[in-house]
Amino acid sequence: MRRRNFLGAVSAGIGGVWLTGHWPEIAAAADAASRAVADPGAATLQVLSADERGEIDAIASRILPSDDGPGAREAGVVYFIDRALGTFAGDARPLVSAGLATLSATVKTTYPDNARFSALEPDAQDRMLQTIESDAFFQFVRWGTIAGFLANPSYGGNRGKVGWRWIGFEDRFVWQEPFGYYDREDSGGS
Amino acid sequence: MARDLVDFAIVGAGAAGGVVAKELSEAGFRVVVLEQGPRLAEPDFVHDEIWSRNVHGLTNDHRLQPNTRRATERDVATVVPTITYGRTVGGGTVHYTGNFWRFHEIDFVERSRRGGVPGTGLDDWPITYADLEPYYSKAEWVLGVSGQAGVNPQEPPRSRPYPMPPLPIKPAGVLMERGARKLGWTPSPAPMAILSRPYQGRPACVQCGFCEWFGCEMGAKSSTLETVIPAAEQTGRCEIRSGSYVRKIEVDQRGRVTGVVYFDSRKRERFQPARAVVVCANGAETPRLLLMSKSNRFPDGLANSSGLVGKYLMYNGGAFSGGLFEHEINGYRGVHVSRIMQDFYELDPALGIMGGGAIDTRFDFAPIDFALEGLPGDVPAWGAGFKQALREYYNRTVYALAHTSSLPVETNSISLDPEVKDAWGLPAIRVTFQEHENDVRLYQWFRERTLELLAAAGAIKRWSYPLDTYYPAVHLLGTCRMGNDPARSVVDRSHRAHDVPNLFLVDGSSFVTGGRGQPTGTIQALAFRAGDEITRLAESGALGRG
Numbered sequence: 001m002r003r004r005n006f007l008g009a010v011s012a013g014i015g016g017v018w019l020t021g022h023w024p025e026i027a028a029a030a031d032a033a034s035r036a037v038a039d040p041g042a043a044t045l046q047v048l049s050a051d052e053r054g055e056i057d058a059i060a061s062r063i064l065p066s067d068d069g070p071g072a073r074e075a076g077v078v079y080f081i082d083r084a085l086g087t088f089a090g091d092a093r094p095l096v097s098a099g100l101a102t103l104s105a106t107v108k109t110t111y112p113d114n115a116r117f118s119a120l121e122p123d124a125q126d127r128m129l130q131t132i133e134s135d136a137f138f139q140f141v142r143w144g145t146i147a148g149f150l151a152n153p154s155y156g157g158n159r160g161k162v163g164w165r166w167i168g169f170e171d172r173f174v175w176q177e178p179f180g181y182y183d184r185e186d187s188g189g190s
Numbered sequence: 191m192a193r194d195l196v197d198f199a200i201v202g203a204g205a206a207g208g209v210v211a212k213e214l215s216e217a218g219f220r221v222v223v224l225e226q227g228p229r230l231a232e233p234d235f236v237h238d239e240i241w242s243r244n245v246h247g248l249t250n251d252h253r254l255q256p257n258t259r260r261a262t263e264r265d266v267a268t269v270v271p272t273i274t275y276g277r278t279v280g281g282g283t284v285h286y287t288g289n290f291w292r293f294h295e296i297d298f299v300e301r302s303r304r305g306g307v308p309g310t311g312l313d314d315w316p317i318t319y320a321d322l323e324p325y326y327s328k329a330e331w332v333l334g335v336s337g338q339a340g341v342n343p344q345e346p347p348r349s350r351p352y353p354m355p356p357l358p359i360k361p362a363g364v365l366m367e368r369g370a371r372k373l374g375w376t377p378s379p380a381p382m383a384i385l386s387r388p389y390q391g392r393p394a395c396v397q398c399g400f401c402e403w404f405g406c407e408m409g410a411k412s413s414t415l416e417t418v419i420p421a422a423e424q425t426g427r428c429e430i431r432s433g434s435y436v437r438k439i440e441v442d443q444r445g446r447v448t449g450v451v452y453f454d455s456r457k458r459e460r461f462q463p464a465r466a467v468v469v470c471a472n473g474a475e476t477p478r479l480l481l482m483s484k485s486n487r488f489p490d491g492l493a494n495s496s497g498l499v500g501k502y503l504m505y506n507g508g509a510f511s512g513g514l515f516e517h518e519i520n521g522y523r524g525v526h527v528s529r530i531m532q533d534f535y536e537l538d539p540a541l542g543i544m545g546g547g548a549i550d551t552r553f554d555f556a557p558i559d560f561a562l563e564g565l566p567g568d569v570p571a572w573g574a575g576f577k578q579a580l581r582e583y584y585n586r587t588v589y590a591l592a593h594t595s596s597l598p599v600e601t602n603s604i605s606l607d608p609e610v611k612d613a614w615g616l617p618a619i620r621v622t623f624q625e626h627e628n629d630v631r632l633y634q635w636f637r638e639r640t641l642e643l644l645a646a647a648g649a650i651k652r653w654s655y656p657l658d659t660y661y662p663a664v665h666l667l668g669t670c671r672m673g674n675d676p677a678r679s680v681v682d683r684s685h686r687a688h689d690v691p692n693l694f695l696v697d698g699s700s701f702v703t704g705g706r707g708q709p710t711g712t713i714q715a716l717a718f719r720a721g722d723e724i725t726r727l728a729e730s731g732a733l734g735r736g
Binding site: 062064065068071088089091126142143145146151154155163164166167169171172173176177180182183185 | 245398561
């Protein structure tokens with residue numbers, strides 16, 4: 001499937017003699033290079049509790065909201081963060097637990113009948129996050145949200161490559177000039 | 191457990207170690223190369239930022255090998271990830287951008303040409319550009335470097351053209367051409383260690399765009415992993431032993447090196463006896479290893495009678511500015527750099543700023559890195575405005591990066607942290623570094639030029655990043671400097687330690703000055719030259735009997 005996509009991309013846009021003569025090698029290399037871009041698997045949590053999931057998802061949705069197109073929620077950022085905490089970012093697990101506990105306490109103090117950040121209105125959520133945006137906890141969730149939006153989908157986020165599509169990154173493995181507007185203009189192309 | 195005696199144990203299989211391994215094994219010597227990191231191959235080189243940047247698939251992992259940092263010797267150093275290097279067979283040449291510049295004549299004689307600078311150890315090299323020129327040519331042809339000779343008016347004399355033409359120009363290169371020419375400057379094609387044509391059985395680059403921080407899945411980047419290391423192995427006299435972390439160089443009672451002690455990949459301690467040792471571990475790990483190799487005979491660390499092991503650390507500084515353009519740049523497509531300009535390689539002495547620099551235009555951010563580091567300071571850090579900016583800037587941004595000289599300051603150094611240890615129980619690297627005042631002015635001067643260039647190229651918005659030293663520090667230079675005077679340098683002009691007849695140090699640590707960025711070509715030219723020098727000394731019997 002991936003290789004077919006790749007060869008489709010090659011045949012659609014590229015006519016270089018060398019490339020034509022070397023499809024098998026290029027395809028093999030690209031296939032290996034793209035192996036991390038695989039199905040993320042089932043959306044199950046390994047580290048976060050359901051409550052924590054809801055709170056992290058609510059924070060991430062303020063960092064990359066969904067109003068104007070797919071955001072953190074559609075990208076499945078919380079699943080990326082969960083997987084990161086279960087693997088290479090395991091060191092941050094205590095930070096996340098403590099950060100969520102502090103956030104919950106702050107919410108409760110400010111809104112005595114509500115202990116959940118995720119239940120607040122978006123404006124109230126933003127005001128709350130502004131007070132913690134220099135904290136290590138928020139910095140970690142911001143990093144996880146951005147990485148989960150733009151990482152290889154194999155890590156559980158960037159579902160359907162929505163993050164890559166949003167910024168205009170296309171995961172092809174071969175490009176050829178013209179790369180953009182200005183080199184096309186200089187070469188007299190249209 | 192002892193191993194068979196070899197002629198040379200080489201510590202580090204990176205930019206220099208790979209070259210030295212080829213040169214010595216082809217000269218007939220038996221060589222073992224001990225590399226901390228794993229041996230990877232093309233199928234391992236995935237387009238995966240998390241693996242590269244967070245799992246540390248190619249570089250040292252600060253959680254296992256922390257370093258500490260402080261500005262001056264009066265400060266207490268704290269743990270801050272700072273020193274970053276390639277930790278795999280091939281070293282930094284696996285994941286580097288591929289910029290392959292030569293130093294110019296001035297870099298070797300700046301002190302005698304321009305005079306000393308108070309508070310620095312600015313000095314001439316004991317070799318000149320003319321001594322190194324044949325080895326730049328050799329490096330370009332053996333490794334495979336693309337470029338175009340004769341178009342850069344600042345280019346130093348060269349005996350051979352590049353072995354292949356430059357890579358295609360990218361939008362950022364076109365904009366460099368437009369802006370620089372408007373300003374009366376002279377852009378030229380970037381010399382890159384990336385193949386523009388099939389070469390010696392390796393394919394040409396297909397412009398996937400994953401160069402800096404990534405290994406090349408095509409083998410088109412001319413890393414030592416793809417070039418000289420297989421050639422060394424082909425001799426049948428070179429073993430590359432990955433997963434081997436050297437902790438000490440042993441000496442005998444005569445003060446001669448006898449071999450190295452290292453941890454294998456299961457943390458078992460091993461000894462590799464050798465008639466001579468060549469340390470190519472980079473400008474941070476080489477001095478660290480010498481400082482860890484204390485003995486009764488060398489109580490301040492091996493080869494350190496001058497007290498200069500670890501001193502005069504230089505990083506290369508510079509300035510980094512961004513420009514937003516009206517139309518599509520698509521900078522993520524293809525090799526990062528296609529044009530450079532070196533008109534300000536030597537600043538006019540009337541400016542009163544020592545040194546100089548060069549500028550390239552580029553886009554070298556994979557998506558996550560861009561979102562974290564690539565936006566201007568006036569963009570919100572999160573929320574709808576941040577999300578819109580990601581889309582607005584990603585494919586329309588060009589960066590102008592200035593690379594400058596760095597003055598060698600004795601107190602800027604690599605030393606052993608007295609408290610922090612790594613996961614093997616070895617002392618962590620302690621970095622002491624504060625920019626010389628001249629260099630801060632130099633960065634500022636170049637920042638103004640990068641912004642001018644972007645304006646002349648037609649940027650509709652421009653911004654710049656702070657002028658602090660760039661971290662992570664990846665150009666690690668000057669910490670075991672080369673010289674003729676044993677009181678003022680660590681190695682001689684043949685890279686032999688003044689204090690130890692059968693110990694050689696070959697990597698960025700040998701540099702006396704830091705050039706104007708992009709040190710890899712010079713590290714590798716030095717390594718080819720060191721191969722000849724070491725061979726000559728060994729064949730003449732000058733290394734003595736092991």
